Amino acid sequence: MDDKTLYQTILGLESPWGVTSVDLQLAEEQVVVHVALAADATLRCPECDAISPGYDHAEERRWRYLDTCQYRTVLASRIPRVRCATHGIRQVTVPWAGERSRFTAMFESLAIRFLQECSVDAAAGLLHTSWDEMAGIQRRAVARGLARRTVDPVEAIGVDETSFQKRHEYVTVMIDIERDRVLWVGDDRKESTLRRGWEAFTEEQLAGLKAVVMDMWDPFIAATRKAIPDWADKLVIDRYHVMWHMSKAVDDVRRMEQRGDAEIKALLKGTRYLWLRGRTTRTRKHARALGALLRAGLKVGRAWSLKESLTTLWEYKTVRGALRFFRNWYGWAMRSQLEPVKRAARTVKHYLQSIVTFTRLRYTNARTEAMNAKIQEIKYRARGYRNRDNFRMAIMFHCGGLHMDPR
8 A cells, every 4th residue: 555545444444535745854754645636527506505606726735634653744735716696706615624623633633632621731732742732632622512503492501600719809600500511600699790601591491490599699690680581590608608608607606705715705716617517517526525615505516507507498398398497487586696607697588588599399409519619720730821811711621511523
């Protein structure tokens, strides 16, 4: 088998495309494979596929292909241009690469697999390309995946912000809870941010939503109220953020009480995380220590009991039962004479209608928080992002559930 036939087979080229010559350049450690369209080939407009007369041949273009052994392999070709009656002068498409790409589909496919496992910088080093070239492959992959994404019904969406850089810079992420994929990413965490996010969905998708899960961030709630039909029946304030307020109240009570006499200060020393632990992380040793502290009749013990009791709210199966429980709990909290607990109880009451929707819908933001952790891992792997566009692109590349293969 001669070298032209060999590369014709390796490249998977079919008539009317063919390999005309193979140039081994030892000094440059590369193989240049020259490819051309047969002279009698029928030319078609890449826009409308209409048979069109040839116009000329463009200047030679080159595409990086998979390496041949240790040699860099490059495809070279002068692509014909046609004169379409409808679209004017256009360059015909080639079967081995996408439009405006300097890499073959096979190479981009390999690069995508590398990018899924490591940072852009690391992938560029392994494949002997520049950072800009590898970032371009990632951008095209995301654009390709988004173009292939169909407009499917979405049952539940989780909304959360994730840090972009220090100084309270964020991006807002919208997640398909059922399919565990990112649907949309936007800058900042303002009402206008989420409003743009909702505009990315069709009216049918918004009307078909069963649940929208988020934290107690009023700008997000305001944007959702304006965008979602029957929003009050679909909005779920996540349990984690409710309990965060109660845990903070317990910690504030402990801090205040620890400023008292020396005996109480010694008793509470080193107990901060003991009060904040949940049931799933509390060992038998922790339970014994906590029991001893509760028997001491401390204020923080009363605050902790209120916090633990509130978790019962999410065990109810009906809105009526949950509201009845909360009325009793709220009265207990307001009679506790613990100002941090009373403040947290008022906050919970303010959002109560969107908290108890959980009893009907049973959705939480657990998958959203898990996705947030994955996004932070991506950011750490890249050692941070200076550019918001690149950060959004990386989120969609790794978390969008996109079909990005160019072949």
